[in-house]
Amino acid sequence: MSLRHAVLGLLSSGPASGYDLLKIFEVSLANVWPATQSQLYAELGRLADAGFVEVAAEGPRGRKEYAITDAGRAELHHWLTEVEPTGFNRSDMLLRVFFLGVLDAEEARSYLRGRAESADRRHRALTELREVVAQGDDPLSVHGLLALEWGLRFAATQRDWAEWAERELDRIRTPEDRRATAG
Numbered sequence: 042m043s044l045r046h047a048v049l050g051l052l053s054s055g056p057a058s059g060y061d062l063l064k065i066f067e068v069s070l071a072n073v074w075p076a077t078q079s080q081l082y083a084e085l086g087r088l089a090d091a092g093f094v095e096v097a098a099e100g101p102r103g104r105k106e107y108a109i110t111d112a113g114r115a116e117l118h119h120w121l122t123e124v125e126p127t128g129f130n131r132s133d134m135l136l137r138v139f140f141l142g143v144l145d146a147e148e149a150r151s152y153l154r155g156r157a158e159s160a161d162r163r164h165r166a167l168t169e170l171r172e173v174v175a176q177g178d179d180p181l182s183v184h185g186l187l188a189l190e191w192g193l194r195f196a197a198t199q200r201d202w203a204e205w206a207e208r209e210l211d212r213i214r215t216p217e218d219r220r221a222t223a224g
Contacts, residue, residue, distance in 0.1 A: 044084045047074050049093060049117040052109040054181055056097045059085055059105070069174070069185050072167060072192050088113065138206070150207050157203035164196035 051057065051065055059082050066076055076084075085107055088094040093113030098106040109117070134156065141149040167189060174185050 044074065044076050044080060045088060045093075046117060046120045047076070048081070048084055048088060049109055049113050049120075051181070052094060052107060053114065053117060054179065056106045056108040058100075058107070061106075065181075068170070069181060072163075072170070073188060141210075146210065150210055153203045153207040153210070157200050157207065160196045160200035160203060164193060164200060167193050167196060 047066075047070055048062060051062055051070075057065070059078075062085075063076075063078055063081055066081065070076075085094065089096070089107070091112075093110055093116055094107045095110055096105045097108035100106070137152065141152060144152070171186070171189055171193070174182050174189055176182075177185075
């Protein structure tokens, strides 16, 4: 997913200013594809240059409201139906797990415990967000609930895995680890 397609997707529901889009990002897409204010405004400029959005209205203090164009809708449709998702090819978290043997046993357990706690915090935050999103009946809310449920399940799986892995470290400790603890 790209920021380009996230913005086009949000604008497919109706015109919005950069500020409005930023606020929608914060309550909907931030857990999937976060963006800063500068990234969002820069992307709106690129989308306008490409002809995918246009300024639909201008207000006080230079406020611009953007609307998706037919070309933008076509780009969004193409991306949704023809571009294969990239998936997860890299995980710096799992790369660290691969090298946990470099740490002593308590540091390794602490790392895994931290991952479990982080996933649990994310799960709790998404649970609270679900209550807000469930109140909407617009397409972004309805389909946002589907994405939110994936996030809830993914966070729960990450938490459960990290807790399991921490217990597993005790079971599979190397002879060196056992000698260091016994000594």
